[in-house]
Amino acid sequence: MFIAVSFLKEKLRPEDLFGVALAVVGAFLLVNFSSKVEFVMDAKDILDSLTQRAFLVYIFIEVITLIVLLVLLYRLKMENVLVLLLITAIIASFTVISAKACSNMIKLTFQGHSQLDQPIIYVMAIVMAVTAITQVKFLNHAMKLFHSTIVVPTNFVFFTISAITAGIVFYREMWGMTAIQVFMYLFGCCLCFIGVFFITTGRSGDSFDEDSAKKLMADILPTWLYSSYNRAPIQPRSPNSDTALLLSNQSDTDETSFQGDQELQEINNQNQPNQYGSQNGTKY
Numbered sequence: 001m002f003i004a005v006s007f008l009k010e011k012l013r014p015e016d017l018f019g020v021a022l023a024v025v026g027a028f029l030l031v032n033f034s035s036k037v038e039f040v041m042d043a044k045d046i047l048d049s050l051t052q053r054a055f056l057v058y059i060f061i062e063v064i065t066l067i068v069l070l071v072l073l074y075r076l077k078m079e080n081v082l083v084l085l086l087i088t089a090i091i092a093s094f095t096v097i098s099a100k101a102c103s104n105m106i107k108l109t110f111q112g113h114s115q116l117d118q119p120i121i122y123v124m125a126i127v128m129a130v131t132a133i134t135q136v137k138f139l140n141h142a143m144k145l146f147h148s149t150i151v152v153p154t155n156f157v158f159f160t161i162s163a164i165t166a167g168i169v170f171y172r173e174m175w176g177m178t179a180i181q182v183f184m185y186l187f188g189c190c191l192c193f194i195g196v197f198f199i200t201t202g203r204s205g206d207s208f209d210e211d212s213a214k215k216l217m218a219d220i221l222p223t224w225l226y227s228s229y230n231r232a233p234i235q236p237r238s239p240n241s242d243t244a245l246l247l248s249n250q251s252d253t254d255e256t257s258f259q260g261d262q263e264l265q266e267i268n269n270q271n272q273p274n275q276y277g278s279q280n281g282t283k284y
Contacts, residue, residue, distance in 0.1 A: 031160075092163065
């Protein structure tokens, strides 16, 4: 947000500061009161987690939510910042799951327990690459349509919640947590959502027009970098230059016409007979 205010000249409101403060406190609670126990899972454990009932219900809910959001975005043309970033967060949860699965299997491989002969490691690597590229696509779409002061903190909150939730469900990280830890985790989620509300409320969310984009490029980049993007006439004309050029052309035309009339008059005079009944001064 502060980078957007400093370099993109976006307006910073008191609501933005308050919302960012709540989001940071909420994210701190999410990270601090989540499970600290780390389980290094091999290929067999990952396959078991993929087939557990809790994860299947979680995947079903996320897929249905993702379909609804895509319908809102592409069929109903609802290009809302929350819609775009919710899609990004849902896809990011699959990236987190697959990335941690790959890291666990690679870690076990370096410890002497090779997992490279298991097909699941390659499946997870493909899922990680595809979902990472897809979420960046939707995030860039949101950055083009809305201010960075809205997109960056909102995406931070949604990504944090989706990543921790995916870890809790898939890797069973909430198992063994006390009641106070669960309460503080949910309280941190509420603070994050309230912070996002304060950040996004009261903003129009209009996209940058072409003139604003050119001005922004001119303020940030040197001239030689964006010369092909923003071109101007080499010698700009004054407002009266076209009128002066038109008058000059008309004057030249009148002068040429006058000279042509004089030459035609001289030819006619030469062809007329003189008083002696001859032409060109020759007597009959």
